[in-house]
Amino acid sequence: MMPIVQTVNLKKYYQQGGNVVKALDGVSLEISAGEFVAIVGTSGSGKSTLLHMMGALDTPTSGKVLINGRDISEKSAEQLTVFRRRHIGFVFQNYNLVPVLNAYENIVLPVQLDGKKVDERLMAKIVELLGLSDKLENLPNTLSGGQQQRVSIARALLAKPEIILADEPTGNLDSKTSQDVLSLLKLTSMKFHQTVVMITHNDAIAQLADRIIRIEDGKLLRNDDK
Numbered sequence: 001m002m003p004i005v006q007t008v009n010l011k012k013y014y015q016q017g018g019n020v021v022k023a024l025d026g027v028s029l030e031i032s033a034g035e036f037v038a039i040v041g042t043s044g045s046g047k048s049t050l051l052h053m054m055g056a057l058d059t060p061t062s063g064k065v066l067i068n069g070r071d072i073s074e075k076s077a078e079q080l081t082v083f084r085r086r087h088i089g090f091v092f093q094n095y096n097l098v099p100v101l102n103a104y105e106n107i108v109l110p111v112q113l114d115g116k117k118v119d120e121r122l123m124a125k126i127v128e129l130l131g132l133s134d135k136l137e138n139l140p141n142t143l144s145g146g147q148q149q150r151v152s153i154a155r156a157l158l159a160k161p162e163i164i165l166a167d168e169p170t171g172n173l174d175s176k177t178s179q180d181v182l183s184l185l186k187l188t189s190m191k192f193h194q195t196v197v198m199i200t201h202n203d204a205i206a207q208l209a210d211r212i213i214r215i216e217d218g219k220l221l222r223n224d225d226k
């Protein structure tokens with residue numbers, strides 16, 4: 001079966017003074033549809049760079065990213081914006097919620113930006129699964145970290161993306177809340193047949209994944225199938 005995400009000899013080099021920083025140095029990997037993959041590695045190893053490339057948030061120095069077999073570098077900036085909104089859900093460590101919008105408004109924002117009608121049944125289902133039903137009118141600053149992260153996960157899920165890319169989604173949460181949020185992400189992604197690629201520092205969290213990809217100095221170390 002064709003992988004949903006594939007990178008081919010992906011490189012990202014930064015010029016820094018007289019030096020070259022090799023953030024990614026020839027990463028080739030394949031992720032199957034429905035897989036839940038954890039990316040682990042020390043700080044500065046290239047994890048975020050890799051995730052950003054997979055989500056077309058950044059362009060490589062060389063190499064390719066294919067989503068469903070299609071090279072995303074062939075798309076224009078405008079096409080990529082629409083493509084991201086429809087096919088990829090991002091979950092960031094700092095939640096990236098809009099502070100003046102309440103939880104409901106934050107969750108539906110990408111769907112509305114896409115000019116689509118909100119699927120209220122799906123919305124209700126997601127909100128219930130994530131335990132947010134009584135928090136929809138809250139502004140982000142009246143929610144706990146875990147609740148804000150669940151809002152950002154709900155936002156990623158509502159657009160029904162095939163791929164969810166999460167950069168340390170539990171980085172600001174205590175270990176109990178991390179486990180809860182991750183279990184929910186795992187549950188919802190299974191329910192909605194989504195592929196998840198998640199960066200984490202946390203070994204216990206990584207163990208929840210189907211597969212762990214290790215990266216060091218911009219290179220893959222090994223792929224452990226559990």
Ligand SMILES: Nc1ncnc2c1ncn2[C@@H]1O[C@H](COP(=O)(O)OP(=O)(O)O)[C@@H](O)[C@H]1O
Nearest residue numbers: 014016021023042043044045046047048049050
């Ligand atoms: N915009 C940039 N300019 C210069 N160097 C960068 C830039 N972004 C990332 N880097 C460097 O690339 C390497 C990998 O960064 P990153 O992917 O953010 O690592 P990680 O997410 O694993 O902590 C680091 O050495 C970082 O300093």
Ligand SMILES: [Mg+2]
Nearest residue numbers: 047048049167
């Ligand atoms: Mg990072």
